[in-house]
Amino acid sequence: MPTDRIIRFADFELDVERYQLRRSGVDVRLERLPMDLLILLASRRGELLTRADIVDRLWAGSPFRDTDNGLNTAIRKIRIALADDPAAPRHLITVKGKGYRFDGILPAPLEAHDAATFAAHDAPAASEAGQAQRAVRMLVLPFANLTGDASQESLCSALADEISVTLGALNPERLLTIARTTAGRYRATQKSIGEIARELKLDYVLEGSLARAGAQTRILTRLIRCADEVQIWSRAHESATQGALDMLKEAVAALAEDLASTLSEQQRTRLARRLxxxxxxxxxxxxxxxxxxxxxxxxxxxxxxxxxxxxxxxxxxxxxxxxxxxxxxxxxxxxxxxxxxxxxxxxxxxxxxxxxxxxxxxxxxxxxxxxxxxxxxxxxxxxxxxxxxxxxxxxxxxxxxxxxNPSYPEAHRLYARLLVAAGRRAEGDAAMERAERIDPLAFQGSRAFGLVMSGRHADVVNEYLAPGHMDHPPLVYQLLATAFEVKKLYAQAVEATVEALERCNQHARATTIRVQWEAGGYDAVLRWYLEDLLARRHSRYTSPLLIAEAYARLAQPDEMFHWLETALAERSSRLCELRTNPWFAPWRPTGRMRLIEKHIGGDATR
Incomplete structure (x- = not known):
C-alpha cells in the first residue's frame, strides 16, 4: 500500500483507505464524523485549520445543523479514542480563538515518487522484492466549461471521457481509472477532493477546464494527490486548432505524453481510432x-x-x-x-x-x-x-x-455472470467485485447480484441488512426480495419487494402486494403473481420463463416444465442462467431438468 495512505503518530496508524484507526495493531472504534475530522486534521500534518474551515469541509457550510456542538462532540470523541488529555494534549492541539492542528505525525518510511507512478507504467508489476503492487486508483472529473458557450459542454465531456479511457488503457496493473458513470455524479459537486477520495478510495484526482481566448483554446489540467490534497502536476495546453476532433487528439495525446514516459505506437493508434x-x-x-x-x-x-x-x-x-x-x-x-x-x-x-x-x-x-x-x-x-x-x-x-480496455466495468460484470453460470464462481465473484471497484456508484449492488447468482442468499441478507447499510439502490432490494423468499423469510420478502417497487415508482403494485399478504399470506401473493402474468400475456409480450418461475415458486412442477419447454423453444434469454436460478433448484436433479440444461451453454466450464 502506498505510504501516503497510512498516517502514523506515536503508536497509532490511521489507514485512510480502509477508514480505520489502529493502536499497536488493535482497531480503535471511531464514528464516521470524528473519523472524517481526524483524517482531515492528520492529513494536513500540523497545519492549522480554523473552525470555519472544518465546518465548511465536513458540513458543507450547512445552516440547518448545530455545527458548533457537532464539532465539539467530534473533537471530544477523537481525544477519547487517542487517550489525549485535553489539558495537555499530545496530538490534537486547540489554538484558542483560531482552530485546531494535529501534531506528532511520523515521517513516512519511504518517500513517495508520484511522477514515477505514471512514468514507470512499462516497468514490471512486481516490486524488487517480488511483491505485487496495488493499482493506483484515479478519477477524472468532468471538465469545467469556462468558455461561456453552453455548446462546448459536449467537448468538455468528450475531453474527460477520452482522457479517462486513454489513461485506463496504459497499464491496468498499475493504474485503474474510475468509469465515466461514477465520475458524472461529481459534476458541479460541492464535495472536497478529500470527501470524494474517501467515498471512492482514490489515490489521485485529475480535474480540468476548457477556456477560450479569441481564436485560441486553453485546456488546463491538474493532478491532485488525495492523501493531502496537494497538487503534484499541472499542464496548460493551448491550441489554435479549430476542429473539435483535432483538438481532442492533440490535447489527449499531449496529456498522455506528460503522464507516461512512453506511449506505444499501438496505444497511439488506439487513441486516434477511439476519438x-x-x-x-x-x-x-x-x-x-x-x-x-x-x-x-x-x-x-x-x-x-x-x-x-x-x-x-x-x-x-x-x-x-x-x-x-x-x-x-x-x-x-x-x-x-x-x-x-x-x-x-x-x-x-x-x-x-x-x-x-x-x-x-x-x-x-x-x-x-x-x-x-x-x-x-x-x-x-x-x-x-x-x-x-x-x-x-x-x-x-x-x-x-x-x-x-481493462477498466470497462460492464464487460467485467457480464463476464462475471457467464463465469458464475458456468460454475466458475470464484472467478465470477472476483469479476463482480472488480466491476464495482471501477464504477462504484453505477454498480452498487453488483456484489449482491453475484452472491445471489452463487446461491449465497444468507450472505446477501447478512451483508446488506447490517447496521449502517440501510439505504441501497433498487437493485439491492430486488435481490433481497429473492434472498428472503429462498430463506423462507416471507414477511421480509414482502417488505423488500414493496421497498424495491416503491423506489421504482410502482406504488400501486406495492400496495396490492401488501394487501394480498395481509389477506392470505405468501401463498396468496404468489398466486396473485401468477394470475397477473397470465393476464398480462394476453395483452403484451410476456416471457414464458416468468410463468415457469411462478409455477416453480408455487411448487407445481407439471405446469412449470410445460412453460420451461416453451421458454426453451423461444430461447428465452435468462435461460442461459438456468443453473443459478433459485426457483428451479428443487428440480435440478431430475432427468427432465437435466435434459433442458443440456441445450443451454456450458462449453465455457473448466
Missing part, C-alpha cells in the same frame, strides 16, 4: 449511456416479473439514434443501440427473435467500423451469451473487450 468524429455525437451517446445504465442495473427477472417500466431504455435509444444521425460512422452509437435491443429482451419487453438479431447486426456494424472497439466486442459477446448460448465464443468476446 469521436463529432463531439455532439459523443455527447448524445454519453447521455444515452446514462439512461441505459440507470435502467439496466435492475435485476432483470424481478423487473420483468413486476412489469417495471422501460422509460429509461426508450430514452437511451433516442440518444443513441441521435448520435448516429449526427455521425453515421460513429461505432459507439451502434454499440449503444445493440445494447438497447439486447437489454429490452433480457428485461422482458420484446421477444428474443425480435431483439437479438437486430442487436447482433448492430454489434457487427460497430466491429466493421472499428475492430478494436471494446464496446463492440462486448455487445457481440452479449448476443452469444444470452441468445446463441455459445459460451466459448462469448467468453472470448468478453476477454477481447477487456484486453482492449
Amino acid at each position: 469521436p468524429v463529432d463531439p455532439a455525437a459523443h455527447d448524445a451517446y454519453v447521455r444515452g449511456r446514462f439512461f441505459w445504465y440507470r435502467r439496466v442495473h435492475f435485476e432483470a427477472g424481478f423487473s420483468a416479473h413486476h412489469g417495471i417500466d422501460g422509460e429509461d431504455f426508450v430514452r437511451s435509444r433516442t440518444y443513441f439514434e441521435a448520435a448516429l444521425e449526427r455521425d453515421p460512422s460513429y461505432a459507439l452509437g451502434y454499440t449503444g443501440l445493440s445494447n438497447y435491443y439486447g437489454s429490452t429482451v433480457v428485461h422482458g419487453f420484446i421477444a428474443p427473435d425480435d431483439g437479438w438479431p437486430v442487436a447482433r447486426a448492430l454489434a457487427e456494424s460497430a466491429l466493421e467500423l472499428d475492430p478494436d472497439l471494446p464496446e463492440a466486442h462486448h455487445a457481440l459477446a452479449a448476443v452469444r451469451y444470452f441468445y446463441d448460448w455459445d459460451w466459448g465464443h462469448a467468453e472470448a468476446g468478453f476477454q477481447e473487450a477487456l484486453r482492449r
Whole structure:
C-alpha cells in the first residue's frame, strides 16, 4: 500500500483507505464524523485549520445543523479514542480563538515518487522484492466549461471521457481509472477532493477546464494527490486548432505524453481510432449511456416479473439514434443501440427473435467500423451469451473487450455472470467485485447480484441488512426480495419487494402486494403473481420463463416444465442462467431438468 495512505503518530496508524484507526495493531472504534475530522486534521500534518474551515469541509457550510456542538462532540470523541488529555494534549492541539492542528505525525518510511507512478507504467508489476503492487486508483472529473458557450459542454465531456479511457488503457496493473458513470455524479459537486477520495478510495484526482481566448483554446489540467490534497502536476495546453476532433487528439495525446514516459505506437493508434468524429455525437451517446445504465442495473427477472417500466431504455435509444444521425460512422452509437435491443429482451419487453438479431447486426456494424472497439466486442459477446448460448465464443468476446480496455466495468460484470453460470464462481465473484471497484456508484449492488447468482442468499441478507447499510439502490432490494423468499423469510420478502417497487415508482403494485399478504399470506401473493402474468400475456409480450418461475415458486412442477419447454423453444434469454436460478433448484436433479440444461451453454466450464 502506498505510504501516503497510512498516517502514523506515536503508536497509532490511521489507514485512510480502509477508514480505520489502529493502536499497536488493535482497531480503535471511531464514528464516521470524528473519523472524517481526524483524517482531515492528520492529513494536513500540523497545519492549522480554523473552525470555519472544518465546518465548511465536513458540513458543507450547512445552516440547518448545530455545527458548533457537532464539532465539539467530534473533537471530544477523537481525544477519547487517542487517550489525549485535553489539558495537555499530545496530538490534537486547540489554538484558542483560531482552530485546531494535529501534531506528532511520523515521517513516512519511504518517500513517495508520484511522477514515477505514471512514468514507470512499462516497468514490471512486481516490486524488487517480488511483491505485487496495488493499482493506483484515479478519477477524472468532468471538465469545467469556462468558455461561456453552453455548446462546448459536449467537448468538455468528450475531453474527460477520452482522457479517462486513454489513461485506463496504459497499464491496468498499475493504474485503474474510475468509469465515466461514477465520475458524472461529481459534476458541479460541492464535495472536497478529500470527501470524494474517501467515498471512492482514490489515490489521485485529475480535474480540468476548457477556456477560450479569441481564436485560441486553453485546456488546463491538474493532478491532485488525495492523501493531502496537494497538487503534484499541472499542464496548460493551448491550441489554435479549430476542429473539435483535432483538438481532442492533440490535447489527449499531449496529456498522455506528460503522464507516461512512453506511449506505444499501438496505444497511439488506439487513441486516434477511439476519438469521436463529432463531439455532439459523443455527447448524445454519453447521455444515452446514462439512461441505459440507470435502467439496466435492475435485476432483470424481478423487473420483468413486476412489469417495471422501460422509460429509461426508450430514452437511451433516442440518444443513441441521435448520435448516429449526427455521425453515421460513429461505432459507439451502434454499440449503444445493440445494447438497447439486447437489454429490452433480457428485461422482458420484446421477444428474443425480435431483439437479438437486430442487436447482433448492430454489434457487427460497430466491429466493421472499428475492430478494436471494446464496446463492440462486448455487445457481440452479449448476443452469444444470452441468445446463441455459445459460451466459448462469448467468453472470448468478453476477454477481447477487456484486453482492449481493462477498466470497462460492464464487460467485467457480464463476464462475471457467464463465469458464475458456468460454475466458475470464484472467478465470477472476483469479476463482480472488480466491476464495482471501477464504477462504484453505477454498480452498487453488483456484489449482491453475484452472491445471489452463487446461491449465497444468507450472505446477501447478512451483508446488506447490517447496521449502517440501510439505504441501497433498487437493485439491492430486488435481490433481497429473492434472498428472503429462498430463506423462507416471507414477511421480509414482502417488505423488500414493496421497498424495491416503491423506489421504482410502482406504488400501486406495492400496495396490492401488501394487501394480498395481509389477506392470505405468501401463498396468496404468489398466486396473485401468477394470475397477473397470465393476464398480462394476453395483452403484451410476456416471457414464458416468468410463468415457469411462478409455477416453480408455487411448487407445481407439471405446469412449470410445460412453460420451461416453451421458454426453451423461444430461447428465452435468462435461460442461459438456468443453473443459478433459485426457483428451479428443487428440480435440478431430475432427468427432465437435466435434459433442458443440456441445450443451454456450458462449453465455457473448466
